[in-house]
Amino acid sequence: MTLEYAILGLLSWKPFSGYDLKKIFSDSPIYYWSGNNNQIYRTLLSLYEDGLVSRTVEEQENLPAKKMYTLTQAGQQMLENWLRLAPELPQRKHAFLLQLGWADLLPAEELDHLLSLYEEEVTALAMITGAQKKLPFYPARTRREHVLWQAVHTNLDGYYQYEIQWVKNLRQQLAALDH
Amino acid sequence: MTLEYAILGLLSWKPFSGYDLKKIFSDSPIYYWSGNNNQIYRTLLSLYEDGLVSRTVEEQENLPAKKMYTLTQAGQQMLENWLRLAPELPQRKHAFLLQLGWADLLPAEELDHLLSLYEEEVTALAMITGAQKKLPFYPARTRREHVLWQAVHTNLDGYYQYEIQWVKNLRQQLAALDH
């Protein structure tokens, strides 16, 4: 499971509670899981049962108790093993491409409207992502670690720019078809 | 379900059997479902039960019988409604970015090895995709439909090129860090 390693990675930085992780997942564009409760708490439990993380309960005044999770030796080892695994190829689920493929059924204005909506939405997403980039969702303990996380963010930003260029170009092509 | 619409789209082009669809899904880079039996046969059954497709059984000599599925009026309508829906944003599941984020634990050679593997694999995938593009997995009944499908393929190819450029650039940056 990728989520498992995403959590181990974050805990290798510093201890977090389930709630902290949930916020990181929903607020950061890198951790694409939708701030999902169910999966996070279940995964934490299974990591705990497997001895990859330990936990302490922090009582708080006027607030519910927190369970803070810390990476164990075994968890650190698990993470390091994962880092050495052959990289997974990125998987895109791009329903809009399918939609486009059959969109010749639509009249020119409706088709362009669809494309303009797409352009707007990706542009908005790119801006949100750009803003979130500044939040401290990653460590920069060494110069190299900083470079790596910068590269991760560059990959995200650049991807949205790519999509925007692509759709602009397509709209021009289609406009040219109509004369 | 997106798979539902992917199937309706293909059937709007011409009738197919479940086996045909399965091959299209596994051979074409656009239909990313992994040529998956279970989902395809189940989805076809549910489309059939909902009256969105009709089917005829073709007996064949020395070969198992085929069930050919055809789009119904209701199915066509369903597809057209979908085409007008606001576009979905692309979703990437890019586990390698996460892996990289924590890869400062690795020595320089191992890190570069990981990146070179990634570069190789994406390059290979780009070539496969380029080759598959030539297969007739889409109709070109009008000039505009051709332009649309070209755009879909351009999006795919361009994406892999983008990833390749990105990783090359990162490798150079890291090499510069080491002097």
Added chain:
DNA sequence: TGCGCCATGTAACATGTTACATGATTAT
């Protein structure tokens, strides 16, 4: 002799989303 193609399908499992449930505190 064994594999791949044709063509259907099922079982078991893994992963992911939405909505619900509790209950105090603080901000609008």
Added chain:
DNA sequence: ATAATCATGTAACATGTTACATGGCGCA
């Protein structure tokens, strides 16, 4: 009043993957 934040979790559902099952034909 109402919603958001803090913090835990569960139930129900949706989607996706891997492996298994059948059985004849043709190829190496």
